[in-house]
Amino acid sequence: RSLLLLPGDGIGPEVMRQVRRYIDWMARKRGIEFTVEEGLVGGAAIDAQGVPLTDATLEKAKAADAVLFGAVGGPKWDGLGFDMRPEAGLLRLRKELDLFANLRPAKVFDALVDASSLKPDIVRGLDVMIVRELTGGIYFGEPRGIEDLGNGQRRGVNTQVYTTAEIHRVARIAFELARKRGNKVCSVEKGNVMESGLLWRQEVTALHRAEYGDVELSHMLADACSMQLVRNPGQFDVIVTDNLFGDMLSDEAAMLTGSIGMLPSASLGAPDADGKRRALYEPVHGSAPDIAGRDMANPIAMLLSLGMALRWSFDLHTEADMLEQAVQNVLRTGMRTSDIMQPGMARCSTSVMADTILRELD
Amino acid sequence: RSLLLLPGDGIGPEVMRQVRRYIDWMARKRGIEFTVEEGLVGGAAIDAQGVPLTDATLEKAKAADAVLFGAVGGPKWDGLGFDMRPEAGLLRLRKELDLFANLRPAKVFDALVDASSLKPDIVRGLDVMIVRELTGGIYFGEPRGIEDLGNGQRRGVNTQVYTTAEIHRVARIAFELARKRGNKVCSVEKGNVMESGLLWRQEVTALHRAEYGDVELSHMLADACSMQLVRNPGQFDVIVTDNLFGDMLSDEAAMLTGSIGMLPSASLGAPDADGKRRALYEPVHGSAPDIAGRDMANPIAMLLSLGMALRWSFDLHTEADMLEQAVQNVLRTGMRTSDIMQPGMARCSTSVMADTILRELD
Numbered sequence: 001r002s003l004l005l006l007p008g009d010g011i012g013p014e015v016m017r018q019v020r021r022y023i024d025w026m027a028r029k030r031g032i033e034f035t036v037e038e039g040l041v042g043g044a045a046i047d048a049q050g051v052p053l054t055d056a057t058l059e060k061a062k063a064a065d066a067v068l069f070g071a072v073g074g075p076k077w078d079g080l081g082f083d084m085r086p087e088a089g090l091l092r093l094r095k096e097l098d099l100f101a102n103l104r105p106a107k108v109f110d111a112l113v114d115a116s117s118l119k120p121d122i123v124r125g126l127d128v129m130i131v132r133e134l135t136g137g138i139y140f141g142e143p144r145g146i147e148d149l150g151n152g153q154r155r156g157v158n159t160q161v162y163t164t165a166e167i168h169r170v171a172r173i174a175f176e177l178a179r180k181r182g183n184k185v186c187s188v189e190k191g192n193v194m195e196s197g198l199l200w201r202q203e204v205t206a207l208h209r210a211e212y213g214d215v216e217l218s219h220m221l222a223d224a225c226s227m228q229l230v231r232n233p234g235q236f237d238v239i240v241t242d243n244l245f246g247d248m249l250s251d252e253a254a255m256l257t258g259s260i261g262m263l264p265s266a267s268l269g270a271p272d273a274d275g276k277r278r279a280l281y282e283p284v285h286g287s288a289p290d291i292a293g294r295d296m297a298n299p300i301a302m303l304l305s306l307g308m309a310l311r312w313s314f315d316l317h318t319e320a321d322m323l324e325q326a327v328q329n330v331l332r333t334g335m336r337t338s339d340i341m342q343p344g345m346a347r348c349s350t351s352v353m354a355d356t357i358l359r360e361l362d
Numbered sequence: 363r364s365l366l367l368l369p370g371d372g373i374g375p376e377v378m379r380q381v382r383r384y385i386d387w388m389a390r391k392r393g394i395e396f397t398v399e400e401g402l403v404g405g406a407a408i409d410a411q412g413v414p415l416t417d418a419t420l421e422k423a424k425a426a427d428a429v430l431f432g433a434v435g436g437p438k439w440d441g442l443g444f445d446m447r448p449e450a451g452l453l454r455l456r457k458e459l460d461l462f463a464n465l466r467p468a469k470v471f472d473a474l475v476d477a478s479s480l481k482p483d484i485v486r487g488l489d490v491m492i493v494r495e496l497t498g499g500i501y502f503g504e505p506r507g508i509e510d511l512g513n514g515q516r517r518g519v520n521t522q523v524y525t526t527a528e529i530h531r532v533a534r535i536a537f538e539l540a541r542k543r544g545n546k547v548c549s550v551e552k553g554n555v556m557e558s559g560l561l562w563r564q565e566v567t568a569l570h571r572a573e574y575g576d577v578e579l580s581h582m583l584a585d586a587c588s589m590q591l592v593r594n595p596g597q598f599d600v601i602v603t604d605n606l607f608g609d610m611l612s613d614e615a616a617m618l619t620g621s622i623g624m625l626p627s628a629s630l631g632a633p634d635a636d637g638k639r640r641a642l643y644e645p646v647h648g649s650a651p652d653i654a655g656r657d658m659a660n661p662i663a664m665l666l667s668l669g670m671a672l673r674w675s676f677d678l679h680t681e682a683d684m685l686e687q688a689v690q691n692v693l694r695t696g697m698r699t700s701d702i703m704q705p706g707m708a709r710c711s712t713s714v715m716a717d718t719i720l721r722e723l724d
């Protein structure tokens with residue numbers, strides 16, 4: 001079992017440190033061993049190696065059973081060229097590992113219902129899974145670039161492209177997931193305005209008819225979906241959508257939970273001959289440079305990202321369940337990092353939160 | 363003073379009827395006369411004239427001082443070809459009248475604070491203006507279309523294009539508006555991933571430096587903005603963004619208010635030699651086919667759209683203020699259409715709501 005850790009920038013390293021402690025605990029207490037390597041990505045890689053992701057690190061990522069990714073970016077690297085910014089390291093990983101399906105659960109923890117800016121009645125028990133296409137669409141389409149037209153005029157271009165095969169493979173993930181959950185998929189696009197969205201709708205519909213007729217399928221326009229997530233998020237089970245809509249809708253859904261410091265994500269590739277998928281796991285929160293290095297960050301999203309790895313890459317479902325249960329239990333005791341602090345609760349640091357979760361696991 | 367009314371489909375005609383009554387009231391009670399014409403658009407035009415907008419109606423729209431638009435679309439016209447669907451009528455109007463700036467206020471009415479799915483503390487007093495670019499970007503960029511690749515594979519393409527001139531003209535509107543409001547503009551794009559977004563950011567920054575240094579300017583990524591609208595919408599004054607992000611963010615912001623049946627919008631073109639702008643005013647709610655023809659729809663968004671026309675196209679600020687005040691007063695009495703019904707309030711029909719507002723104006 002091999003893991004590549006890419007802590008990255010900002011609070012990435014300090015939350016990744018807690019993952020290391022959990023991995024040690026697994027070896028010591030459960031006899032489950034991982035071969036762990038570590039590499040640089042994002043600003044940290046730019047500073048030390050001149051690029052946001054070296055070829056050598058990329059090769060390690062390809063070789064590992066799973067990659068754990070912290071976060072990238074920070075003011076220090078703002079204003080660098082397009083391909084030299086921290087984000088480019090993440091985008092390269094996604095593309096080169098062909099991680100086409102981004103699973104972004106938006107789940108409200110019972111103990112944190114009041115942390116949401118939405119009314120408790122609207123978000124209690126919320127459990128939506130957004131499946132975002134991650135290697136296509138306007139993120140990667142050509143032609144792209146900025147052109148000088150003379151006379152002080154410039155022109156910026158990006159291209160949204162989707163093919164039948166790209167749509168089918170991500171929709172398949174959504175349908176399979178739905179079967180293990182609420183059995184409902186909502187496919188989201190702007191097919192009333194964009195032909196690529198119309199194709200999306202048609203291809204999802206065709207795949208559904210051919211292979212997933214047992215799953216309930218609905219379609220929604222992206223603007224309507226951004227409304228409905230606010231009005232009545234409980235109506236959704238699995239949402240499947242393209243790269244750009246998925247970027248916005250998954251962040252919106254994450255914020256509904258009131259605690260993005262709690263949310264993990266998984267990015268999956270196609271299964272190989274043995275059924276194994278390339279995979280990268282990453283917390284939804286960013287690098288949060290304002291609180292970096294202060295032992296203040298919430299380690300839960302990073303730990304739960306490892307939990308998703310246990311489930312998806314290592315088939316360690318019991319261990320994943322135990323970890324999630326330990327997190328719930330600790331939250332129930334009133335322990336809170338700053339980001340989820342509420343009146344009457346006990347504020348704690350990154351390391352104390354992780355200590356307590358590990359103790360709970362014992 | 364000339365007005366073209368395009369009621370369209372679904373609840374469009376019944377809310378437009380209330381506008382007619384208000385126009386009559388203006389003539390009778392305030393001596394302010396409008397020359398009113400009416401035309402077909404959307405599904406109604408498809409049924410009667412074979413296209414979602416005829417050239418003749420387009421010419422009338424060009425000739426009018428302002429267009430009032432109801433809503434288009436409904437299940438009856440689903441599945442028509444791309445250029446033959448009801449929406450195509452609206453898109454053609456926007457493009458041919460060159461209505462490049464879509465003003466979408468998201469305002470919470472005091473009497474309706476509890477209608478929001480967000481906590482009252484988060485939305486009380488909310489007043490955000492979203493300025494959405496409306497004639498460019500991925501809505502209109504070429505190449506576009508669906509291509510057959512053989513082997514059962516197809517490819518859908520759309521193109522996002524923005525030029526310096528397109529960005530400047532809409533940003534200018536945002537800066538001018540901000541000066542009359544909270545003096546803050548937040549410009550939103552995905553410049554970390556899309557070159558067209560990077561150009562957007564650079565050009566807004568350049569224009570700001572050259573001409574609007576007195577306005578506070580910030581930049582935000584579109585995914586972060588979709589989060590921040592949920593977390594803390596009160597931080598925003600004016601948001602300026604592209605056509606596609608604006609579509610989603612303005613709908614999300616509208617839903618924060620809990621009452622999209624209340625929200626008007628304006629779409630403005632460039633000023634001509636006399637400083638007059640082409641303009642189209644339209645409620646944010648759609649055609650709502652499920653409640654059409656039942657005298658249930660909320661006429662307030664449509665009436666307030668006329669209110670925006672009074673302000674922007676006819677310089678009738680006193681009349682616009684009066685209309686808005688009358689709406690507030692009527693809400694305060696507890697009168698509610700179904701969409702904003704709350705316990706303890708009095709449910710009323712479309713026409714009774716309009717009656718009451720007209721009586722309040724007297």
Ligand SMILES: CC(C)[C@H](C(=O)O)[C@@H](O)C(=O)O
Nearest residue numbers: 087088090091247554555585
């Ligand atoms: C960092 C950035 C490139 C990335 C994206 O836009 O995909 C992020 O927002 C995300 O959602 O993972």
Ligand SMILES: CC(C)[C@H](C(=O)O)[C@@H](O)C(=O)O
Nearest residue numbers: 192193223449450452453609
């Ligand atoms: C009807 C549709 C074409 C339109 C859009 O996408 O612009 C609508 O959603 C809007 O926001 O006015």
